Amino acid sequence: MSNFKFIKFFEEISKKDIKIAGGKGASLGEMIKIGIPVPRGFVILANAFDEFLKETDLNVEIEAALNKINFKDINSVEYTSRKIRDLIHDAKVPKILVDEILEAFKRLNEKFVAVRSSATAEDSSIASWAGELESYLNVTKKNLVGKIKNCWSSLFTPRAIVYRYEKGLRKSKILVAVVVQKMVQSEISGICFTVHPVTKDKNQMVIEAGWGLGEAIVGGYITPDSYVVDKKKWKILDINISEQEKMIVRKKTGIGNMWIKVPNKLKTKQKLNNKQIIELAKICFLIEKHYKFPCDIEWAFEKGKFYIVQSRPITTL
Numbered sequence: 001m002s003n004f005k006f007i008k009f010f011e012e013i014s015k016k017d018i019k020i021a022g023g024k025g026a027s028l029g030e031m032i033k034i035g036i037p038v039p040r041g042f043v044i045l046a047n048a049f050d051e052f053l054k055e056t057d058l059n060v061e062i063e064a065a066l067n068k069i070n071f072k073d074i075n076s077v078e079y080t081s082r083k084i085r086d087l088i089h090d091a092k093v094p095k096i097l098v099d100e101i102l103e104a105f106k107r108l109n110e111k112f113v114a115v116r117s118s119a120t121a122e123d124s125s126i127a128s129w130a131g132e133l134e135s136y137l138n139v140t141k142k143n144l145v146g147k148i149k150n151c152w153s154s155l156f157t158p159r160a161i162v163y164r165y166e167k168g169l170r171k172s173k174i175l176v177a178v179v180v181q182k183m184v185q186s187e188i189s190g191i192c193f194t195v196h197p198v199t200k201d202k203n204q205m206v207i208e209a210g211w212g213l214g215e216a217i218v219g220g221y222i223t224p225d226s227y228v229v230d231k232k233k234w235k236i237l238d239i240n241i242s243e244q245e246k247m248i249v250r251k252k253t254g255i256g257n258m259w260i261k262v263p264n265k266l267k268t269k270q271k272l273n274n275k276q277i278i279e280l281a282k283i284c285f286l287i288e289k290h291y292k293f294p295c296d297i298e299w300a301f302e303k304g305k306f307y308i309v310q311s312r313p314i315t316t317l
Contacts, residue, residue: 006048006097007104010041020045022118022177027311034290036283039307041113041181042104046120048097049152049175056091071165074158081158088153093145101148105141105180112183112250114309115139117151120175132160133176137213137257138183138250151178184307185250186300188271189214190224192284193314195294200317204237205229205281209271211262212247214298214309222246225271229281236277241270280306287311
């Protein structure tokens, strides 16, 4: 496979690699091994971030800035966050790293990719980092390195800084790996909880679905459809259709995404049909069966095919 120092493709990674690939990266590699449809991609390993910090001497400056924070004063946290993020933004990524990133991107042979942070402390028993770090959709070769730096620096958002402090992780070494994968231009996307998150019924799973890219649901901008499935009989127990006014899609020109109005004929339509609901439920059941714990799974549907873009333990049960 790859002969890179700082990068591994998903096929080379398993759940044992959380320390180098982060929770997200390790999970994607693991799912590919059991035949789950995961969009192709690679992980810029945590040692790349380490290398970047060392080569630029930023580790010293960041440490000094964090030590000066007054956690009783939110302005102090916000000031430090801005300062650290600016330092990372302005620093030059070492050539060896840039060369590997661009070579891996070339091998992926995709015009658009999703770039997601994958913290090495993620999904550990100490803390769930879900939602604390940044992700970027529809990234191109032109802005790839910049978005990777943004993912690295999202370890120092005000929320992430406070979170680490509160969890007593201030002194433990937390690095960030970055997942780069084929961008799925999803017509429908959503989340699946393999155990009912409200009733905690282990024999039921809940699927949420919305039109367009998944950020609309993950970010809480829309109310999705929700479907309750009986995992023993593969029967749909409940269908709750939500009217959806707007959705996120890729910009037609330039980089990034935009909101558009949902076409009238789709506004009140059920997002996934019953056959698709059961098909997706069975994929998610395989993931839960493999991991042997309840999973919170992000999925996308494009051109008649389901893709799994993330799976992590449900932390609230």
